[in-house]
Amino acid sequence: MGASTVCPGDRLFQAADYAAGSGTYVKGDHIYSSLVGTTRVFDSSLTAQDKRPVVEVLRSGSRAKVPEAGNIVIAKVNKVNPRLASASLLCVNTQPLNDKFSGIIRQQDVRATEIDKVELYSCFRPGDLVRAEVISLGDSRSYYLSTAKNDLGVVYAKSLSGVPMIPLSWQEMQCPETKVVEKRKVAKVN
């Protein structure tokens, strides 16, 4: 089927024959569009167990996005105290956020082992960019984030002299100019 332009509420396909992708919703036996845009049908048989082709509606420009539990986010650390580090979320998966959302990394969520011996100030500093997972919607103020995986943690940090540092191990980073070693919970990024 070629791409066609649809409006919200347009009936697209039978829900039995297709799986609903982004920009669509299922009501009763049918899949309906929820956005204005063009339809796209693609085969998902390689990735999912569901053999049905997926239909989605794409719109021009980025779609508004809100972080959800399980998302990987990029956050910038604002404040660090002995019990938690607060950060503001910048991206969800690969999509930049338009609005400000705040998140908290609690002491027990920094790493997977020896969680009671974590010293937050030797894991994060204000200004660091952190790759983290949203573990829950948290309290009414901020999302709870976790860096308790190898690929999560600090991805970009500047040293005291203001130079981006190079990771040495999973808990150390070095400034290339002053050779000062600073402690961070470093993410292993491939």
Add this chain to the structure above:
Amino acid sequence: MGNTKVLAAIHGPKVAENRSQALHDRAIVKCDYAEAAFSTGNRRQRRGRGDRKTTELASTIRSALEHTILLDLFPRAQIGVSVQVLQADGGVLGACINAAMLALACAGIPLRDMIAATSAGYLESTPLLDLNYLESTGGGPEVAMALHPNLGKVVMLVEDAPIAAEPFEAVTELAQQGCRAVAQFLRAQLLQHVQVVATVRGLAAL
């Protein structure tokens, strides 16, 4: 709706400003309604925000939109809708809802369906569709209706005065037909707008 002109703007979805109002499983809708002082024939003092009629119109628009937006996609967020009436010539409520729907669709906020609204009245034993200012001040009852045209659901029905059962049927039937016609027009406009945007950005972006 004739000469009625309405401007609608969408803010969000963003973190709810008032945290105690935020809901953990869905977004909340905030609606602001304002009438420009120059919107009617005789210029009048601007009414305050807390005015009773303003609040009621805002809450009617809000409830119609709450039934249309897929709110559970944005937990704990807030979607702000502000409508400003620039020129009032009858059917203001309907025009506001239509404008807000178009703004939501352009902002890429997922909707259950299009929403189309219009008004109908009953004057001198004749049902009238889409009353203008003169007709709506004629003293007859007026009904404003909003419809989900594809799902075939009435999401809003507001009467400003009691109507007898018999004309009510005729008037609502007429209003429904009007809503369908409005929906067709809105749909055409929306699709045309998408085409224009797509051409401007280069089709690859769509």
